[in-house]
Amino acid sequence: MEHKPLRILSIGAHPADVFDQSGGTMAHHAARGDYVACVVLTHGARVHDTVISDEMQHRSEIPEAAELQKLMAERSDVKANEVRQACKILGVTDIFFFGEDDAVLLVTEAAVKRLAKLLREVRPDIVLTHFPKEGDTLTNPHAITGQIVMHALQHAGSVDPGDRNPPTRVAQVFFFGQGAATIRYNLWSSEGGYTNDVFVDITDVVDKKLAAIDCLVSQGYGGAYARKRIETSDGAFGTAGGSAYGEGFISLNAETHYYLPVTEAALTRTRLSDHEIMNRYSYRIKAE
């Protein structure tokens, strides 16, 4: 069947988020010829930064305002360059840096309108972003980002004076899978709440994802953390979906099909023995 390229926009709060939550998925779609772009909402200069959050912690006094601001601007540039490098590895060409301050991230009209304008321009079919109820839902920057995105999607569906682009709607939102949600192995895990219900088998591109996360040095993600993260998080999602490594998502909208949906992965699994399935789980990335 002729494949019409999809348009996918992955929106993360901090520079590393789109990679550790959707790096493999983005690599798959970019390789298929789909349009894949990402938004980095905050400059992320404070988040796990080697200079701003690590060194400053142990000083008796931090630099005065102007010097600190200059330093943060420099660190933001370092982070943006790491994001560009990581995107190159995954085949993602368009990156939109919004440069919001990561100090006190709030759902503001300005942030919502700016993102809505981008949505009308880019016109994605699918949006990937943080779950709006992550953590405490109140101060968690991932949750706030998810909320800004939901407001922006709502607003993008109507016109806005000053924006000549027509309204746009997305077909589906996949929220980044997260630990607070049950992993949906099957129906019985879904009792009592939302679940990580969609998994993308990223085993074939896990090395690419690792190389992308290794670029995020300023954040402390390169090296041991990248490996631990992939083993624990992507490994758990993989196990749920019957692969070595997976990325988990929480789908927003109910789906309508003409025929009953069954995935290639599910059909393949029916032909495997118990031990063959365990062997699939057991594939591991090479140690550093």
Ligand SMILES: [Zn+2]
């Ligand atoms: Zn983050």
